[in-house]
Structure formats: C-alpha cells, structure tokens
Amino acid sequence: MPKMKSNSGAKKRFKKTATGKIKRRQSFHSHILTTKSKKRKRSLRKSTLVSEQEQHKFDVLLPK
Numbered sequence: 001m002p003k004m005k006s007n008s009g010a011k012k013r014f015k016k017t018a019t020g021k022i023k024r025r026q027s028f029h030s031h032i033l034t035t036k037s038k039k040r041k042r043s044l045r046k047s048t049l050v051s052e053q054e055q056h057k058f059d060v061l062l063p064k
Contacts, residue, residue, distance in 0.1 A: 006063060
C-alpha cells in the first residue's frame with residue numbers, strides 16, 4: 001500500500017499538539033487593521049485550536 005500524503009497547504013498552516021489537537025492562526029489580522037481596536041488586534045495575535053467539530057477534517061489533511 002502506498003504512503004499517505006499530507007496536504008502541503010495544511011502542513012504550512014497547522015501544527016499538531018502533543019495531545020493530537022490542531023493549532024491554528026487567527027483570521028482577520030492581515031489587513032484593514034486601522035478600524036480594529038488595540039485589544040482586538042492583540043488577541044488576534046495569539047494562536048488557537050481547531051474546534052472539535054472540524055477536527056475530523058484535519059485527520060484527512062494531516063494523517064501523521
């Protein structure tokens with residue numbers, strides 16, 4: 001049986017944690033930042049986890 005291939009785009013954007021959860025970057029922090037408050041921009045800097053409902057999609061993209 002051939003090896004499973006990871007999705008190259010997903011490899012660059014997501015990381016698996018030690019417990020198997022998927023870490024991702026927040027959206028809405030790339031442009032039009034002048035209208036957003038300092039507090040909002042500061043919180044968008046932090047990474048977050050993919051929701052449990054979408055976790056199964058990433059198991060296909062990142063099989064490792």
